[in-house]
Amino acid sequence: MADVLRIEGLGKSYGSKPALRDVSLAVADNEYVSLLGPSGSGKTVLLQLIAGFELPDRGRILFDGSDIASVPAHERGIGFVFQNFALFPHLSVYDNIGFGLVNRQSDPVTDPVVLSSRIREMVELVGLSGLEDRGVHQISGGQRQRVALARTLVSQPRIVLLDEPLGALDANLRTRMRGELRRIRSQLGITFLHVTGSETEALAMGDRIVVLNEGMIGQVDTPDIVYNSPLSPNVAHSLNCYNLFTGSIQSSSFLAGTHRFPLNGTLHPNPTPAYAIRQDLISVRPGNASLASSEVALTATYLASEYTGAAFMYFFRAEDGHIVEVENHLSHRAAQNLDVNATYQLVWKADDALVYG
């Protein structure tokens, strides 16, 4: 597969604050890439640079092999879907979708028959039939999302950048639009670069995931690899499903405050030592239960729980004040009766932990 987009050493600062430092990335043709980053990670800046709304301080953006870093936005041919949709409020759904085709600088569509058929085709694809004459304030949030998508896709760009496209929708709609986005993309064969702050969205949507932290790329890989073996503590933190302990490595144990975890297995090289254990790999046992030799235990006080439907989240406080979260999937284990302020042992297999250092 050829790379449709290549980014090399991209950097951008606002004043003395670097928003993006040395980002390199290759996106293949006909691929769905999700870009996961917390707010302030530079993910929106990266999209704005690719789209041409902002100019980079350094680095190259290669689109189909040619450097477009200094080409104006309207000559790039890169689609953009905004978080707030940015529909034209003075135009109908039909005119919103046709706007680019009619008004674009290169190769505008002047034949009304061609125009109408292309718009109808797109209206059908995104499921907006019957709403063509409505104003954009007169349709629901999910429908507005589809108009934004249709408006971009109708001009058949090679790549579409989506800036938190589902962020403005309610949870129910968000799940449905996820499937829709994937269906529409695979039907058209367009490359999607989907930026999101939600780890579940990133994992669900992308053929590959790019994790962005503090203006740098932390990891680029398939969702299952990123989820199961994050390359760095930062990536693990972004995934929002790991308990992270900072500390130091001494001989064969990891020292995190007053806790000592025996080391087992491989060490992931990283400048800042950290110990990560996934929330759903921890089990809760009574304070006096015995341990197997392969297990690690942490004594902690139970604080509260949160019911999420398919699972319970339990919150504990370790002796040094560190908050530890445990996810109890109800399909694996029945809900446990835990006493608030009682002391329990949090137990996991030493092999399940990821150690950075």
Next chain:
Amino acid sequence: MQTTFIKPVLGVYTALFLLFLYGPFVVLGILSFQIGPNGGPQFPIIEWSTYWYQHVFGLTPPSRIAPLPIYEGLARSLTLAFMTMIVSTVLGVMSAQAFRTKFKGSDVVFYLIVLGMMVPGVLVGLGLALVANSVGIDRTWWSTAFVLHVVYTFPFAFLVMLAIFNRFDPSVEEAAWSLGVSPIKTFRKVTFPLIFPGVLSAMLFAFTLSYDEFSRTLFASGRDLTLPLAIYGTFSIEIHPNIFAFGVLTTLFSFALLAVYAILMTVSLRRAKRLAIQEDA
């Protein structure tokens, strides 16, 4: 407890405010219906008549009271206000557009522009007259006075547009660019339709401010007088109720202008409303 006390006080205040605002106009309006040609500009009304309105339009038989020397002034003032409106609004939109991105020295430029509406009109008028005389430029209403009118009204148009752009979401423009539409066409097809209500307000400001501008015009307009100057000139001879009749007519004209503004405003906002009604149906 407190509100029961404050409410009537505010009510009285508002009533007084309205009285002082419209009182003079009501007095003018009543006196304009005085009998002519012998009735004067004072109470009591000897007899009600529309004599002075007919006099304004030259429909009365000749009498010792000369027609008002203000018709050329009216034509000049309307032309000047129209020219000023166009130029100030265009400049206002363009400079407010420029101020959407911070540039070096933008603070200084901002205050320089706004200074145009702050400095005392008499001083600017006098200053321009002196400069024009010393470099040998004739002072006329369509050159020197026109420049001063633009300097005066442009800041108002600029501030109106600045407020409009402040609430403007730039992502709709970025959306148009990303669809391959050039920035110029984007301005024409997206930005301008969205800021149009603001442009109308800027035009209204510029027109009305220029139409009754006095102090700057006094020194800068030279021999041919604009309407406010011509009216002021009639006061120095003898006042007859025909000037009141004329005042009523120009005020009605201003209201008509406001009505046109309101209609244009409604039309430009109608699309959304029309669509909202469709949804109910």
